[in-house]
Amino acid sequence: MNQTARIISIYAADTSGVCSALYEYGGMTVIHDASGCNSTYTTHDEPRWYDKKSMMFISGLTEKDAVMGNDDKFSADLIIAAKELKPAFIALCASPLPAMIGTDLDAIAYEVESETGIPSFAVKTNGMNSYIYGINNAFLDLAKRFIKNDMSEKTDRLKVNILGMTPLDFPKKEYFDSLKTFIEDAGMELNACIGMETSLKDVERLAAGEVSLLISSSGILLADHLFDEYEIPYVKGVPYGIGFSEKIKGFLSEAATNKKNIDATERFRCEGKVAILGEAVLCASLASALLLDKGINANVLETVGDGDLEILKPFDMSCDDEKILEDELKKYDIIIGDPLFRPICHDKKFIELPHEAFSGRCFTKNAPDIINRAIEFI
Amino acid sequence: MIKIAVYGKGGIGKSTVTSNLSAALAHLGKRVIQIGCDPKADSTANLLSGNPVLPVMNYMRDFDKEPESLEEISKVGYGNVLCIETGGPTPGLGCAGRGIITTFSLLEELDLFEKFKPDAVLYDVLGDVVCGGFAAPIREGLASKVIIVTSGEKMALYAANNINSAVENFKERSYATVRGIVFNRRNVLNEEEKVKEFASSHNLEIIADIPRSDDIIRFEDEGKTVIEGDPGLDVSKRFLDLAKLLIEEDENEK
Numbered sequence: 001m002n003q004t005a006r007i008i009s010i011y012a013a014d015t016s017g018v019c020s021a022l023y024e025y026g027g028m029t030v031i032h033d034a035s036g037c038n039s040t041y042t043t044h045d046e047p048r049w050y051d052k053k054s055m056m057f058i059s060g061l062t063e064k065d066a067v068m069g070n071d072d073k074f075s076a077d078l079i080i081a082a083k084e085l086k087p088a089f090i091a092l093c094a095s096p097l098p099a100m101i102g103t104d105l106d107a108i109a110y111e112v113e114s115e116t117g118i119p120s121f122a123v124k125t126n127g128m129n130s131y132i133y134g135i136n137n138a139f140l141d142l143a144k145r146f147i148k149n150d151m152s153e154k155t156d157r158l159k160v161n162i163l164g165m166t167p168l169d170f171p172k173k174e175y176f177d178s179l180k181t182f183i184e185d186a187g188m189e190l191n192a193c194i195g196m197e198t199s200l201k202d203v204e205r206l207a208a209g210e211v212s213l214l215i216s217s218s219g220i221l222l223a224d225h226l227f228d229e230y231e232i233p234y235v236k237g238v239p240y241g242i243g244f245s246e247k248i249k250g251f252l253s254e255a256a257t258n259k260k261n262i263d264a265t266e267r268f269r270c271e272g273k274v275a276i277l278g279e280a281v282l283c284a285s286l287a288s289a290l291l292l293d294k295g296i297n298a299n300v301l302e303t304v305g306d307g308d309l310e311i312l313k314p315f316d317m318s319c320d321d322e323k324i325l326e327d328e329l330k331k332y333d334i335i336i337g338d339p340l341f342r343p344i345c346h347d348k349k350f351i352e353l354p355h356e357a358f359s360g361r362c363f364t365k366n367a368p369d370i371i372n373r374a375i376e377f378i
Numbered sequence: 379m380i381k382i383a384v385y386g387k388g389g390i391g392k393s394t395v396t397s398n399l400s401a402a403l404a405h406l407g408k409r410v411i412q413i414g415c416d417p418k419a420d421s422t423a424n425l426l427s428g429n430p431v432l433p434v435m436n437y438m439r440d441f442d443k444e445p446e447s448l449e450e451i452s453k454v455g456y457g458n459v460l461c462i463e464t465g466g467p468t469p470g471l472g473c474a475g476r477g478i479i480t481t482f483s484l485l486e487e488l489d490l491f492e493k494f495k496p497d498a499v500l501y502d503v504l505g506d507v508v509c510g511g512f513a514a515p516i517r518e519g520l521a522s523k524v525i526i527v528t529s530g531e532k533m534a535l536y537a538a539n540n541i542n543s544a545v546e547n548f549k550e551r552s553y554a555t556v557r558g559i560v561f562n563r564r565n566v567l568n569e570e571e572k573v574k575e576f577a578s579s580h581n582l583e584i585i586a587d588i589p590r591s592d593d594i595i596r597f598e599d600e601g602k603t604v605i606e607g608d609p610g611l612d613v614s615k616r617f618l619d620l621a622k623l624l625i626e627e628d629e630n631e632k
Contacts, residue, residue, distance in 0.1 A: 069510060102479035102510045104517055107551035114550065 005322045009340040011304050012168055012357045014125040016045040017134025017218070018093045019056050020166040023048055024198050025142065028055040028087035030078065032103060033095035033127075034062070044360045045131075047167050055087055066101055075111050082116045088200055089145065090120040091138065099126035119145050130306035131168050131357050132279070135218035139163070139194055143222055146203040147230075153208065158256055159191035161209035161226070163234065164219025166195040168357035169279055171364045173197065178371035179215070182239050185372070186249040194219060211235065211256040213248070216281050217307030227261060236311065237264030238285035238371065243292030244268065245372045263311060264288070271315040272297025275329060277337030278355050280307045280318075286336070286353075286370075293375055298336070301328065304357075336378070339363050351378055380408075380498035380628045383515040383554060385507070386527030387537035391562040393421045394594060394603075395527050395586075395617075396502040400425060401605035402614075402621035404457025408497040411490070412459055415481075415515055417466020417474045421502040425455030428601030433465020434481040448488050456606045460494055474504070475511020482514055498624070506537055507544040516545065516554035523557035525585070528576070530569030535576050542580055558585035560620070565590050586620040589613055 012020075015031050019041040022029045031041060035058055042056045043049045059074050082090055090112055092105045105122035113120035123138045160183050165176065176197045183190050191209040192202035195218075206226060212234035214223045226232040233255040239245035244264070251262045268288035276283040276298050283300040290296040300312060305320025312318060319325045326344040329335055335345045338355040339362075354363035368377045380403070384396045393414070400412040414421025419433040431453035437445050445451045455461045464481040466474040491499070501515035515521050524545055528538040538559070545556050561573050561584050577584050589612070597607035604614045 100476065102476060102514060104510070104514075104551070106518060107548070107553065110518070110552050111550050 003321055007343050008322055008325075009338075009358050012045045012131040013127055014129040014131060014134030014137075015093055015095060015127050016041045017131035017136075017166070017168065018091065018123045018125055018138040020046060020131070020168050021135040021138035021195060021218070022091055022142065023054045023056075023166075024052065024196065025089070025200050025203070026055075026087060027089040027091055028057065028082060028085060029091045029093070030057045030059055031093055031095055032059045032061055032074065032098045032105065034060070034066075034097055035095075045168060045356070047171050047356070047361055047364060055085055057081065061095075061097060066097055071103065071108055075108050075115075078108070078112045078120075079115050082112065082118050087118060089142075090116075090118055091123050091141070092120070093123045093125040093134070093138075095125075095127040099128075121145060130304050132217045132304060132307045135164075135166055135168070135195075136221040139219060139222040140225055142203055143194075143206060143225060146200055147206050148204045149207055155189060157187060157189040158253065159208060159210045160188050160252060161191050161206055161212040161232070162193040162195075163212050163214045163223050163226075164195065164216035164281070165193055166216075166218060169216045169218065169282060169355070170196065171354075171356040171361075171367055172369065174369045175371055178369055178373070179213075179239070182245060182249075182372040183213075186252065188252065194222065206230075207232070211252050213237075213239075213252065214281070215285075217279055217304075220308050223261075231259060233259050233261050235262045235264050236281060236308070237288065238282055240285050240370045241289030241293040241375045242373070244285065244289040247288075247292070265311060268292055269313050270297040271313075272299060273331075273333040274298035275301050275332040275335045275337075276353075277301050277303050277335065277341050278353070279304055279357070280309060280311050284311045284316075289370070289375060290378065294378070296378070299332070301325065303337075303341075339366075353377070379496065380500075380624050381520065381522045381554075382498070382525055382557070382624065383501040383503055383521035383523070384525045384527060384560075385503050385541045386562075387506070387534045388504070390527050390529060390534050390537075391588075392527050393502055394424070394598070395525075395560050395562060395588065396421060396500050397424045398594075398603045398605055398614075398617040399621060399624075400459045400498075400500050401456055401603040402617040403498045403500075403625070404459050405605050405609060405618065406621055406625065408621075408625065409495065410457070410459045411494060411496045411499045412461055413481075413485075413499065413501050413515075414461075414463040415478050415501055415503045415512070416464075417469075417477070417504070419463040419465045422453075422455060422459075422461035422463060424598055424601060424603045425457075425459050425461050426453055426601070427455075429453070431461050431463055433463040434484060435465035435467060435477045437465075438480075439468070444484060445488070448490060448493060456603065460496070462490075473511070475509040475514075478511040479514050482520065498628075506540055513544065513548065513553075516548065518552045521554045524554050525557055525560055526582075527560045527562050528573060529562050529564040530566050530572040531564060535572065538576065539580070542582070556582060558583040560584075560586045560588060562588045563590045585623060586616055588616050
């Protein structure tokens with residue numbers, strides 16, 4: 001059976017992506033869904049659930065309300081909750097059912113904002129796209145609503161935005177700490193981090209950044225928006241390892257000077273017999289880091305089926321079909337990927353690299369931090 | 379941009395009015411898109427000399443995939459009007475309203491407006507606002523004004539009343555508002571009085587009065603609008619006057 005995952009897991013959906021993206025901004029995120037349980041979005045896919053509060057809700061859509069078009073009940077619930085909780089904003093997103101019947105969440109958001117005065121918007125989802133799609137749309141909608149133009153403070157150091165950081169790709173706070181240290185060690189300053197260890201203040205001051213570090217496919221719409229609207233260029237790549245991190249430091253200065261976007265991985269990739277499975281930007285960055293630090297040639301097998309496919313080389317592959325992927329993996333000697341890929345890798349040497357968006361919290365504790373430090377797990 | 383959704387009872391002449399209005403706007407030098415939002419997919423026939431465009435839903439059913447370019451699901455007709463039809467599911471199956479929403483999402487993904495850069499977009503919608511899909515053309519960002527086509531027949535006025543009420547219900551949502559009535563005459567008894575009374579009681583303006591005309595039928599038999607057939611006819615002038623009114627209003631709103 002094609003397009004079916006019999007053995008391996010599947011990636012988190014766009015609705016989980018929206019919840020993850022908006023978790024720390026003080027807004028009220030509401031998934032219009034039949035379920036009364038929000039654990040899929042906010043516990044299985046959300047490591048912050050246990051130590052950080054966030055207003056994540058499910059509407060509790062019933063069959064009768066869907067068939068009768070009782071949108072007014074949803075609007076009324078939103079208004080009551082908003083008046084009580086006073087969120088900084090209200091974000092609505094659709095699960096498959098309202099997406100199928102075409103519920104106009106933009107119009108409901110408009111009604112709620114008119115009634116409460118609280119900025120409200122609908123993030124485009126249908127519960128069937130990838131987490132990358134949901135995060136991208138959520139970050140873009142948030143930025144369009146909250147970026148301020150007059151937040152620039154003069155400083156001698158280059159101001160860097162980190163874009164595309166959510167626990168679905170970077171599940172531990174240590175990753176943020178390492179990135180911040182990386183930026184400071186480079187003599188630069190963290191202007192804003194979008195997604196983790198963040199607040200609405202970070203979104204407001206995004207336009208004061210001089211360059212962005214795009215560390216996953218999930219921030220690409222925001223990165224493009226900042227470039228198009230505010231002429232802030234971005235460097236694409238995660239500073240993994242030692243050599244590649246040094247290259248990225250140079251690229252950040254170069255991009256800021258020349259006002260041009262740079263794919264940091266572009267010149268540091270060679271075809272090999274090692275396969276890295278997962279999200280495109282993270283995998284390509286790891287491949288570049290392995291080449292520069294250990295002389296290992298690795299191919300990327302992008303397995304989300306979404307994201308920044310432009311970063312892929314001709315010898316890489318985008319594949320979200322289990323059977324095709326299983327056959328493709330036979331060509332490789334070593335496979336690096338989330339532990340839940342192991343069952344389709346047969347007798348190949350397998351190196352575990354947990355990915356929250358694929359296996360949830362099952363293996364988070366084993367996820368290594370290789371940002372701006374030596375790669376030791378390989 | 380002129381963004382109009384045309385509603386009215388089934389068989390009342392919505393497609394005739396819409397395609398003649400498109401042709402009139404094109405005749406006056408405007409770049410026009412007409413999107414038929416009826417599963418029958420016959421809205422644009424008279425702009426295409428009887429050579430119909432492949433409807434979007436038919437494309438998806440026949441090829442089992444979404445179209446990848448506008449060229450696959452559009453045709454250029456009289457006056458360079460870009461003609462698109464949503465079409466519908468297999469009769470008796472599926473969900474026609476969802477089909478309209480799917481089509482609009484697809485047209486957005488294909489950057490229809492950015493690529494074609496129209497001066498006017500006209501949506502020709504199924505007879506009544508029976509579900510969310512048929513209200514989709516009046517959502518924010520699509521049509522900004524609704525034209526209701528009616529004659530003096532009881533059921534046509536009944537449908538017009540339903541449409542007006544449905545649009546009124548959406549006023550909190552920043553949807554389109556009703557601009558007025560196109561009076562499409564059927565020459566029934568006391569027709570003018572009935573339509574004027576309806577318009578007056580609902581605070582609606584009659585923005586065009588289209589006489590019953592054999593010329594419309596004659597040119598439709600040739601796969602044409604009267605604008606294409608003979609723009610000098612009295613009935614053609616009525617459509618041209620409506621087009622001029624909408625152009626003038628659009629320019630005043632800029």
